[in-house]
Amino acid sequence: MSDTGSRKWWALGALSLSMLAVGLDGTILNVALPQLSHALDATETDLQWFSSSYLLFLAASMLPIGLLGDRLGRRKMLIGALVLFAVSSAGCAYAENAWQFIAARCVLGVAGAGIIVMALSGLTVLFTEEERPKAVGVWSASNFLALPLGPLLGGWMLTHVWWGWVFLINVPVALLGAVVVSTLVPESRSDEPSAFDLGGAVLSVLGLVAVTYGLIEAGEQGWGDGLAWLAIGGGVALLILFFRYESRLASRGRRPMVDPALFRVSSYTWGVVLIGFVSLANIGVIFLMPQYFQAVQGTDAMGSGLRLLPLIGGLVLGAVPADKVARLVGPKAVIAAGFVVMTGGLLLGSTTEVGSGAGLSGTWTALSGVGMGLSMATATSVVLSQVPEERSGVGSAVLQAVNKVGAPLGAAVLGSVLLTSYQSNLARPALLELPFEAAEVTRSGVFGGLAVARESGSAALYSTVRESFVHGLNLALLVSAGFAVAGLICTLVFLPKLPKQAAKEGEPREAIGVA
Structure with a gap:
C-alpha cells in the first residue's frame, strides 16, 4: 500500500x-x-x-x-x-x-x-x-x-x-x-x-429544534401532551417552509443551503430514509435493554455494558464486510438482508421472560447488531456516493440530522409503548393495597415500582412489577421489529437497484445538479 x-x-x-x-x-x-x-x-x-x-x-x-x-x-x-x-x-x-x-x-x-x-x-x-x-x-x-x-x-x-x-x-x-x-x-x-443562507439557516434551526423538543416532551410527558404536539407540528411546518424556501432560491439561480436536487436522486433520498428506519428499529435495543438488565436481571451499569457486547460484536460482523457483500449481490440486496436479520433478532427478543438468561439476550442482540451493521453501513455508502465532494458537508448534515431526530422519536414511541403496557399489566389488587403516593410511584416506571416493593417488603408486588415491565419490553420490541419491516418494504419498493461493483474513481455517477 x-x-x-x-x-x-x-x-x-x-x-x-x-x-x-x-x-x-x-x-x-x-x-x-x-x-x-x-x-x-x-x-x-x-x-x-x-x-x-x-x-x-x-x-x-x-x-x-x-x-x-x-x-x-x-x-x-x-x-x-x-x-x-x-x-x-x-x-x-x-x-x-x-x-x-x-x-x-x-x-x-x-x-x-x-x-x-x-x-x-x-x-x-x-x-x-x-x-x-x-x-x-x-x-x-x-x-x-x-x-x-x-x-x-x-x-x-x-x-x-x-x-x-x-x-x-x-x-x-x-x-x-x-x-x-x-x-x-x-x-x-x-x-x-x-453565500451564507441566513433565511435557510434560521428556518432549519427553528424547525429541527421544535421537532426535537416536541419528541423529547412526548417521551417525558406522553403523547397526550398538547405542548409536544404543538412543537412537533410547528417544527414540521417550519421544515416544509425551509425546503420550499430552498427550492425558490435554487429556481432563481442562487445557491441554497441544501440543494433540492439532492432529493431528486432517489438513491440519496431513500438511503437517508432507510438510515432513519435503522435508527428507529435499533433504538429499542439501546434504550430498553439497559433498563431490563438493571431492573430485571439486577446488574449495575458496568454489567449492562458487558451485556451489550454481543450487539457490538454483531455490528462489527455486519458492518465491516458489508462492502464486499454489496459488490457480490448489490447494495439493495444487502440493505434488505440487513432489515430481515434485524427483524428476526427483534422478534426473538420479544420472547424475553423474567427468567431468561444471558444466552437469549446475547443471541438476539447480536443478530440485531449484524442486521444494523449491514443496513446502516451500506445505506450510508449509498448516500455518500451521491453527494458531490463540494457539498459533502451539507449532504452529510442532512443524513445526520435525520439520524439524530430518529433517536428521540424512537425513544418517545417505544417509551410510551413500554410505559402504557407496564401500567396496564400491573396487578390491580397489588396497587390497591398501597397508599396513593406509593401506587403513583409504582405506576411511574419499573425502578419506582421496585423501590416501593422493596420498601413495603411485598414479594408479590416485586414479581408483578418485573413481569409487567417485561411484557412492555416485549411489546416495544415488536414495534421495533415493525420499524425494521417498514424499512425492508421501503428498500424493496423504493430504493433503486444499484450496481454491484462500486464505481471506480473517475467514473460518472448519478448526476446531482449543483448550481
Missing part, C-alpha cells in the same frame, strides 16, 4: 477517534445522572434537561455547520469542534450548579454536531467510491464501541474517583483527535462556496 493510501486509512482512525469522544459522552451521562443529581442539587426537570439541552443544540447546529464546513474548510471546522468539545466537557466537570452544567451541555451539543457532520463528510473527501463502503463499515463499527465502553468506563470511574472525571475523560480524547486530524486529514472546501 502506498504512503498516500496508508495515510487515508490512518486518517479514518482519527475520524473514528473523534466520533468516539461524542459517543462516550452520551453513554457516560446516563450512568452519571444519580451522582449529578446529588452533586449539583438537581431537580428531576434539571436531569431531563442535562440530556435534552445537548440534543436540541446538536439537532439545531447540523445544517449550518455543514454549510460552514463547505465554505470555510472541513478540517478546520472539525479541529475547532474537537477543541470546543474538550473545553465544554471540562465546563461540565467543573459546573457548580445545574444551570452551569446545562449551559456547558448546550455548547457541547454544538461541538458534537461539528464533529459528527465533519467526520462523516471527511469520508466523502478521503475515499473513492470504491473504497468508501469499506471505510464506512470500519467507521460505523468503531462508533458503536461507546455503547459498552461508556457504561463500563463510567461505572468504574464513578465508583473509584470524583464524578467530574467522567467528563474530563473526553478532554484528552478530543484533543488527541484534534492533533491527529490536523496531521492526517487534508483540508477541503467547496470550490464554489454558497
Whole structure:
C-alpha cells in the first residue's frame, strides 16, 4: 500500500477517534445522572434537561455547520469542534450548579454536531467510491464501541474517583483527535462556496429544534401532551417552509443551503430514509435493554455494558464486510438482508421472560447488531456516493440530522409503548393495597415500582412489577421489529437497484445538479 493510501486509512482512525469522544459522552451521562443529581442539587426537570439541552443544540447546529464546513474548510471546522468539545466537557466537570452544567451541555451539543457532520463528510473527501463502503463499515463499527465502553468506563470511574472525571475523560480524547486530524486529514472546501443562507439557516434551526423538543416532551410527558404536539407540528411546518424556501432560491439561480436536487436522486433520498428506519428499529435495543438488565436481571451499569457486547460484536460482523457483500449481490440486496436479520433478532427478543438468561439476550442482540451493521453501513455508502465532494458537508448534515431526530422519536414511541403496557399489566389488587403516593410511584416506571416493593417488603408486588415491565419490553420490541419491516418494504419498493461493483474513481455517477 502506498504512503498516500496508508495515510487515508490512518486518517479514518482519527475520524473514528473523534466520533468516539461524542459517543462516550452520551453513554457516560446516563450512568452519571444519580451522582449529578446529588452533586449539583438537581431537580428531576434539571436531569431531563442535562440530556435534552445537548440534543436540541446538536439537532439545531447540523445544517449550518455543514454549510460552514463547505465554505470555510472541513478540517478546520472539525479541529475547532474537537477543541470546543474538550473545553465544554471540562465546563461540565467543573459546573457548580445545574444551570452551569446545562449551559456547558448546550455548547457541547454544538461541538458534537461539528464533529459528527465533519467526520462523516471527511469520508466523502478521503475515499473513492470504491473504497468508501469499506471505510464506512470500519467507521460505523468503531462508533458503536461507546455503547459498552461508556457504561463500563463510567461505572468504574464513578465508583473509584470524583464524578467530574467522567467528563474530563473526553478532554484528552478530543484533543488527541484534534492533533491527529490536523496531521492526517487534508483540508477541503467547496470550490464554489454558497453565500451564507441566513433565511435557510434560521428556518432549519427553528424547525429541527421544535421537532426535537416536541419528541423529547412526548417521551417525558406522553403523547397526550398538547405542548409536544404543538412543537412537533410547528417544527414540521417550519421544515416544509425551509425546503420550499430552498427550492425558490435554487429556481432563481442562487445557491441554497441544501440543494433540492439532492432529493431528486432517489438513491440519496431513500438511503437517508432507510438510515432513519435503522435508527428507529435499533433504538429499542439501546434504550430498553439497559433498563431490563438493571431492573430485571439486577446488574449495575458496568454489567449492562458487558451485556451489550454481543450487539457490538454483531455490528462489527455486519458492518465491516458489508462492502464486499454489496459488490457480490448489490447494495439493495444487502440493505434488505440487513432489515430481515434485524427483524428476526427483534422478534426473538420479544420472547424475553423474567427468567431468561444471558444466552437469549446475547443471541438476539447480536443478530440485531449484524442486521444494523449491514443496513446502516451500506445505506450510508449509498448516500455518500451521491453527494458531490463540494457539498459533502451539507449532504452529510442532512443524513445526520435525520439520524439524530430518529433517536428521540424512537425513544418517545417505544417509551410510551413500554410505559402504557407496564401500567396496564400491573396487578390491580397489588396497587390497591398501597397508599396513593406509593401506587403513583409504582405506576411511574419499573425502578419506582421496585423501590416501593422493596420498601413495603411485598414479594408479590416485586414479581408483578418485573413481569409487567417485561411484557412492555416485549411489546416495544415488536414495534421495533415493525420499524425494521417498514424499512425492508421501503428498500424493496423504493430504493433503486444499484450496481454491484462500486464505481471506480473517475467514473460518472448519478448526476446531482449543483448550481
